[in-house]
Amino acid sequence: MSTLDTTLHADEHAHHGPAKGLGRWLFTTNHKDIGSMYLWFSLLMFFIGGCMALMIRAELFQPGLQLVEPGFFNQMTTMHGLIMVFGAVMPAFVGLANWMVPMMIGAPDMALPRMNNWSFWILPFAFAMLISTLFMDGGAPNFGWTFYAPLSTTYAPPSVTYFIFAVHMMGISSIMGAINIIATILNMRAPGMTMMKLPLFCWTWLITAFLLIAVMPVLAGVVTMMLMDIHFGTSFFDAGGGGDPVLFQHVFWFFGHPEVYIMILPAFGIISQIIPTFARKRLFGYASMVYATASIAILSFLVWAHHMFTVGLPLVGELFFMFATMLIAVPTGVKVFNWVATMFRGSMTFETPMLFAIAFVVLFTIGGFSGLMLAIAPVDFQYHDTYFVVAHFHYVLVPGAVFAIMAGVYYWLPKWTGHMLNERMGKLHFWVSFIGVNITFFPMHFIGLAGMPRRIPDYALQFADFNMVASIGAFIFGLSQLIFLWNVIACVRGGQKAEARAWEGAEGLEWEVPSPAPYHTFATPPRLPESLQ
Amino acid sequence: MSSSTYYVPEQSRWPILASIALFLLAYGAGTLMNALSAEQGGGVGLVLLLAGALMMGLIMIGWFGNVIHESRGGLYSEQMDRSFRWGMSWFIFSEIMFFAAFFGALFYVRVLAVPWLGGEGDKGVSQMLWPEFTAQWPLFNPPDAERFPGPAAVISPWHIPLLNTCLLVTSSFTLTLAHKALLKDELMQVRRWMFLTIVLGLIFLGFQIYEYMEAYQELGLTLQAGIYGATFFILTGFHGLHVTLGTLMLIIILGRVVLGHFDSRQHFGFEAVAWYWHFVDVVWIGLFLFVYVI
Numbered sequence: 001m002s003t004l005d006t007t008l009h010a011d012e013h014a015h016h017g018p019a020k021g022l023g024r025w026l027f028t029t030n031h032k033d034i035g036s037m038y039l040w041f042s043l044l045m046f047f048i049g050g051c052m053a054l055m056i057r058a059e060l061f062q063p064g065l066q067l068v069e070p071g072f073f074n075q076m077t078t079m080h081g082l083i084m085v086f087g088a089v090m091p092a093f094v095g096l097a098n099w100m101v102p103m104m105i106g107a108p109d110m111a112l113p114r115m116n117n118w119s120f121w122i123l124p125f126a127f128a129m130l131i132s133t134l135f136m137d138g139g140a141p142n143f144g145w146t147f148y149a150p151l152s153t154t155y156a157p158p159s160v161t162y163f164i165f166a167v168h169m170m171g172i173s174s175i176m177g178a179i180n181i182i183a184t185i186l187n188m189r190a191p192g193m194t195m196m197k198l199p200l201f202c203w204t205w206l207i208t209a210f211l212l213i214a215v216m217p218v219l220a221g222v223v224t225m226m227l228m229d230i231h232f233g234t235s236f237f238d239a240g241g242g243g244d245p246v247l248f249q250h251v252f253w254f255f256g257h258p259e260v261y262i263m264i265l266p267a268f269g270i271i272s273q274i275i276p277t278f279a280r281k282r283l284f285g286y287a288s289m290v291y292a293t294a295s296i297a298i299l300s301f302l303v304w305a306h307h308m309f310t311v312g313l314p315l316v317g318e319l320f321f322m323f324a325t326m327l328i329a330v331p332t333g334v335k336v337f338n339w340v341a342t343m344f345r346g347s348m349t350f351e352t353p354m355l356f357a358i359a360f361v362v363l364f365t366i367g368g369f370s371g372l373m374l375a376i377a378p379v380d381f382q383y384h385d386t387y388f389v390v391a392h393f394h395y396v397l398v399p400g401a402v403f404a405i406m407a408g409v410y411y412w413l414p415k416w417t418g419h420m421l422n423e424r425m426g427k428l429h430f431w432v433s434f435i436g437v438n439i440t441f442f443p444m445h446f447i448g449l450a451g452m453p454r455r456i457p458d459y460a461l462q463f464a465d466f467n468m469v470a471s472i473g474a475f476i477f478g479l480s481q482l483i484f485l486w487n488v489i490a491c492v493r494g495g496q497k498a499e500a501r502a503w504e505g506a507e508g509l510e511w512e513v514p515s516p517a518p519y520h521t522f523a524t525p526p527r528l529p530e531s532l533q
Numbered sequence: 534m535s536s537s538t539y540y541v542p543e544q545s546r547w548p549i550l551a552s553i554a555l556f557l558l559a560y561g562a563g564t565l566m567n568a569l570s571a572e573q574g575g576g577v578g579l580v581l582l583l584a585g586a587l588m589m590g591l592i593m594i595g596w597f598g599n600v601i602h603e604s605r606g607g608l609y610s611e612q613m614d615r616s617f618r619w620g621m622s623w624f625i626f627s628e629i630m631f632f633a634a635f636f637g638a639l640f641y642v643r644v645l646a647v648p649w650l651g652g653e654g655d656k657g658v659s660q661m662l663w664p665e666f667t668a669q670w671p672l673f674n675p676p677d678a679e680r681f682p683g684p685a686a687v688i689s690p691w692h693i694p695l696l697n698t699c700l701l702v703t704s705s706f707t708l709t710l711a712h713k714a715l716l717k718d719e720l721m722q723v724r725r726w727m728f729l730t731i732v733l734g735l736i737f738l739g740f741q742i743y744e745y746m747e748a749y750q751e752l753g754l755t756l757q758a759g760i761y762g763a764t765f766f767i768l769t770g771f772h773g774l775h776v777t778l779g780t781l782m783l784i785i786i787l788g789r790v791v792l793g794h795f796d797s798r799q800h801f802g803f804e805a806v807a808w809y810w811h812f813v814d815v816v817w818i819g820l821f822l823f824v825y826v827i
Binding site for chain 2: 019023024026027028029030108109111112113114115117118121122124125126128129158161162164165166168169172175178179180182183184186187188213214215216217218220221222224225227228230231232233234235236238239240241242243244246247250251254312314315316520
């Protein structure tokens with residue numbers, strides 16, 4: 001070995017605990033620190049985006065304009081969507097992956113630890129820039145989170161330029177995070193951890209990471225074309241120069257549809273970890289779960305124009321995208337079937353993570369079915385851009401993705417903190433959230449089918465009752481998240497001591513290490529537990 | 534270092550500094566563009582942009598220097614090497630998808646949008662917007678000629694672009710010869726072939742600049758010239774930026790070859806840059822076919 005080695009001290013360092021002070025978080029290369037930062041950041045964004053949602057629901061509590069200007073209402077719907085998608089849901093999944101993937105596969109850390117830190121620290125800057133647009137002349141972006149041209153080009157406020165660069169930063173962060181996760185799973189598995197032994201959370205994240213690397217650059221491409229149209233006189237999205245505003249929608253949804261699965265596949269992984277634990281049975285149909293996930297990912301590249309049925313596509317396009325979309329129901333059905341079959345004749349108990357997981361299976365399926373309705377092109381002409389669409393994607397994202405994140409947090413909190421959760425408070429959080437979420441989003445199906453358009457601050461009188469119900473539900477759901485915050489903080493600060501295997505039926509490498517997990521989990525490759533050999 | 538223990542780097546200041554630099558770059562660029570479009574001077578935006586760029590440059594030197602130092606110190610196992618390889622491969626895949634977005638836009642416009650505007654096919658009803666418009670490609674006559682004056686002519690593929698194709702393809706071969714030589718530890722040969730590759734890259738860039746000047750000054754082929762100019766410049770422009778970056782990376786790698794950093798066993802840095810260069814070459818072949826020739 002070279003003499004340089006003496007100056008580098010790598011081996012000694014590996015046995016140190018965390019560094020002191022703020023520097024620990026700014027300079028860290030530890031996957032657990034970075035995972036925690038992602039999760040706290042996501043929670044902060046969840047509350048900011050949630051406040052915006054409550055402003056929207058407060059305005060919609062009654063017909064007529066009461067609380068906010070219509071222009072500000074548009075900024076709220078836009079920022080709420082952007083913050084929840086890019087700031088809350090995606091970073092939460094990356095945080096969970098950071099914490100759990102290395103422990104699940106027996107790796108010492110992520111494959112590229114410094115880049116891992118960079119992926120995280122880009123985000124606070126990107127969102128600071130995005131949120132600062134609220135205070136700029138002309139206001140924040142007001143064209144919806146899908147930022148269709150020409151609303152986002154010709155008619156956009158000047159702050160759109162900062163929005164574009166913020167999206168670029170988020171893209172860089174996501175791509176680096178995804179590269180790290182792929183490299184970790186492909187290259188850092190402990191000896192004997194073959195691909196078909198991988199925990200399902202790792203499999204779904206591997207496929208999600210592939211989707212991220214494939215579509216985030218396309219998002220970067222489309223915002224770059226916007227930037228050129230706005231500032232450099234090009235005509236990508238302007239028919240006057242031979243371009244086409246519909247081109248924007250095609251490129252955006254080529255990103256946007258896989259993005260939808262980016263937000264749900266890791267959730268599938270979490271649920272596939274939790275249900276076997278509390279059913280005390282192996283996951284039913286492991287291999288079919290892997291293939292179903294891969295099929296969903298591949299199909300997700302072929303269905304983007306189902307978001308655009310009313311834009312004037314050629315008939316053959318409408319038909320192709322309708323049938324391709326409906327095909328996705330098949331692998332998704334396989335997954336739901338397998339979760340139910342795992343629970344069938346299991347020794348079930350209903351701790352908080354399991355309650356969230358079961359609610360996920362039921363409510364996500366409702367969201368899936370309304371998705372199937374929207375996939376039918378001729379009826380989509382009726383549903384398009386109504387509250388039915390809002391109901392659909394909130395069912396897959398809130399009691400879908402967000403419930404799965406909460407289930408995952410409750411499931412792994414004992415491993416992170418070394419303390420068991422206060423079950424009474426956990427259950428309270430679950431039931432209030434469950435009731436709140438359904439009161440909020442279920443009535444939206446009805447007002448949507450009756451024709452209420454989305455992104456409008458005022459509405460016709462016949463929609464008044466259901467809107468009032470939805471607004472009440474939204475405040476119940478929103479406030480119940482304070483219980484979640486309380487639960488997490490209480491669990492970090494104390495509680496009943498958690499064992500290494502915090503849940504009776506839990507299997508996997510992460511449950512072999514002590515709770516809380518040591519700062520550096522594995523200095524040498526671990527032996528796999530019996531259940532994995 | 535044996536492969537049975539893991540190497541986890543210690544704390545690092547580079548990521549947070551790089552995040553600040555990226556923020557300055559982005560915020561500066563946004564401010565500058567807004568100021569220019571509102572016809573105010575550059576001012577604050579330009580300062581922030583330059584500060585961010587300078588800071589990012591220094592960070593790259595420091596961060597890569599750090600990695601090289603560790604690698605030279607023998608801290609990296611074969612496993613680490615594989616992680617770097619996966620990382621670079623997937624990065625290049627993300628770059629491919631970035632270009633795919635612009636190629637997709639080009640195909641959509643040529644095959645669907647412009648013919649529809651001319652009244653052809655399923656959605657030919659859009660001709661009602663500009664009834665006199667006739668579809669053609671290259672598009673010399675954008676529908677709204679006042680805002681988007683079309684180009685008088687476009688670049689002929691059989692002059693500079695063909696020459697540039699030859700240059701880039703040759704440079705891929707010379708780089709492969711350098712790699713072959715490296716595998717045999719013939720370092721003088723490596724230097725020679727790499728030098729040639731860099732020269733070919735620089736000549737390519739020179740021709741590309743010349744072509745842009747010709748397009749702007751003589752042909753009226755500009756960013757504002759309608760969709761042909763827009764797709765032409767975004768594709769060739771981003772490709773040109775990638776060639777610039779690739780050439781810069783080749784120069785750095787040549788410097789490291791001269792310093793004796795690589796041998797036949799350990800030369801991932803060389804390979805990563807070589808992969809990147811071949812990727813840039815393949816993109817050019819796509820450009821030559823779909824932007825210039827067809």
